[in-house]
Amino acid sequence: MSDESTPESGHRVRHQIPLLVWLVLVWNLLWGTWSWANLLGGVAVALAVTWLLPLPPVVGGSRVRPLPTLFFLGYFLVDLIRSGALVAWQTIRPRGIDRSAIITVQLRTDSDLLLTVLTESLTLVPGSMVIDLDRERRTLALHVLHVRDDADVEAQRTAVLAQEERVVRAFGSPEAVAALGGAEAGTGRDAR
DSSP: OHHHHHHHHHHHHHHHHHHHHHHHHHHHHHHOSOOHHHHHHHHHHHHHHHHHSOOOOOOSOOOOOHHHHHHHHHHHHHHHHHHHHHHHHHHHSTTOOOOOEEEEEEOSOOOHHHHHHHHHHHHHSTTEEEEEEETTTTEEEEEESOOOSHHHHHHHHHHHHHHHHHHHHHHOOHHHHHTTOSOOTTTSSOOO
């Protein structure tokens, strides 16, 4: 029995180290000064927090792929600037924002981690807000500003699926990348 629990506890401790380091760093930043007492106090608090309030394990491993991650971050940054400028223009122009829409998108991934990254990256972009995520059905509901017609709605759906693909290619397991189907690697667009 101890042979089985040892690898599991070693695996758990290894994955807790970044969290422990982060908690110690935050503890020291909250105190505003560095001292041995703050460092040791931070270690004690971090150990107590992770022992008393353990986080559930993240199911479905992930990987960080450098090139797709850079592609994802670059596209995200460009989208952030472009969307911010568009929303700013829509709020100061005389007409204002004409119409908005709530769209649903059928996703291809069901990984908690990938869905979190996807929804955060969509919500952080001005002009869009994730309002519902159904993990079991793999559907996401998104409120978007300024849609003119059905073609705009479909363009938003396509943009969400492209963002999902970038997230999966950057951080997904090989199985999650394979589940994307016939999409071209790294392009962010379907090959259809």
